[in-house]
Amino acid sequence: MTDHSDLQGSPSCTPHYPELSGRVAVVTGAARGMGACFAAGLARQGVHVLGVDIDEATLQNTVREAHQTGLSTHHGSFEGLPCDVSSRSDIQKIAALAVQQFGRLDIWVNNAGIFPQTDVPSVDTKQITQTFQINVNGVFFGAQAAAEQMKHGGVIINMASVAAFRVRRGRAVYSATKAAVHNLTQSLAVELGGQGIRVNALAPGFIDTEMTNWVREIPGAMDKALSTIPLGRIGEPTDVLNALLFLVSDAAAYVSGQTLGVDGGSRHG
Numbered sequence: 510m511t512d513h514s515d516l517q518g519s520p521s522c523t524p525h526y527p528e529l530s531g532r533v534a535v536v537t538g539a540a541r542g543m544g545a546c547f548a549a550g551l552a553r554q555g556v557h558v559l560g561v562d563i564d565e566a567t568l569q570n571t572v573r574e575a576h577q578t579g580l581s582t583h584h585g586s587f588e589g590l591p592c593d594v595s596s597r598s599d600i601q602k603i604a605a606l607a608v609q610q611f612g613r614l615d616i617w618v619n620n621a622g623i624f625p626q627t628d629v630p631s632v633d634t635k636q637i638t639q640t641f642q643i644n645v646n647g648v649f650f651g652a653q654a655a656a657e658q659m660k661h662g663g664v665i666i667n668m669a670s671v672a673a674f675r676v677r678r679g680r681a682v683y684s685a686t687k688a689a690v691h692n693l694t695q696s697l698a699v700e701l702g703g704q705g706i707r708v709n710a711l712a713p714g715f716i717d718t719e720m721t722n723w724v725r726e727i728p729g730a731m732d733k734a735l736s737t738i739p740l741g742r743i744g745e746p747t748d749v750l751n752a753l754l755f756l757v758s759d760a761a762a763y764v765s766g767q768t769l770g771v772d773g774g775s776r777h778g
């Protein structure tokens with residue numbers, strides 16, 4: 510048996526994982542699905558979270574429910590604010606508010622997104638414009654506003670998708686936006702690295718949220734989806750939260766410009 514005692518004693522091998530308490534985060538699309546899970550999950554790590562969404566009523570319910578399940582014991586917080594990510598001024602106000610309220614901004618999660626499904630011949634201008642405005646412009650505005658406020662470095666996480674790498678019928682517009690997010694993540698990492706800002710993306714596969722509910726309504730669609738996932742199950746928002754916690758923590762201090770798949774292997778399925 511190999512003796513690893515020398516390695517365990519080495520101070521240079523002490524992991525920095527995952528001390529997030531006291532940091533300040535903004536999570537977009539926090540009313541439901543993965544955004545709600547990220548906001549509550551970060552708050553449970555002691556992070557002060559401003560969760561923003563265009564659907565304010567659902568957002569406030571989510572905030573209430575998160576508090577009922579015991580956020581306060583972790584010394585973090587989760588507050589909900591209205592914001593349309595396709596509006597640069599909305600985004601700038603939220604970034605400035607985070608600093609005004611908590612004195613700093615450390616983490617920005619560009620999570621909000623929409624998922625239209627239309628075959629190419631029927632895609633209209635409105636769908637192209639709206640999907641790019643939310644899925645791409647929203648990420649761009651978020652990164653710009655965050656970088657302006659992150660005076661002592663920070664972390665930006667963008668939500669890409671397995672769709673950036675693996676196309677399917679009816680998803681041309683969505684896939685193009687997520688490929689753009691993957692690419693934009695690299696440019697942002699290059700340009701913001703000098704400010705001590707790390708930029709990474711997550712590329713989830715099939716995650717169980719309202720966005721993917723339609724699969725349950727079409728006979729045979731779930732079995733078809735499962736057949737493309739090597740791990741044989743659909744993902745939960747917490748699967749993606751765990752990857753996010755790694756990327757925003759100091760455990761990932763030397764990771765930037767990456768898109769991390771959280772897809773049960775489906776990119777290759």
Ligand code: NAD
Nearest residue numbers: 538540541542543563593594621622670713715716718720
């Ligand atoms: P969801 O539809 O459950 O939640 C998306 C949230 O974004 C909603 O609360 C919605 O109100 C909000 N939103 C939409 N437009 C907005 C706008 N203009 N401004 C502010 N908020 C807005 O989706 P989800 O499944 O939790 O997905 C979250 C992210 O992950 C999205 O970017 C999505 O494309 C991506 N993603 C999802 C999956 C999946 O299988 N669910 C897979 C890969 C990537």
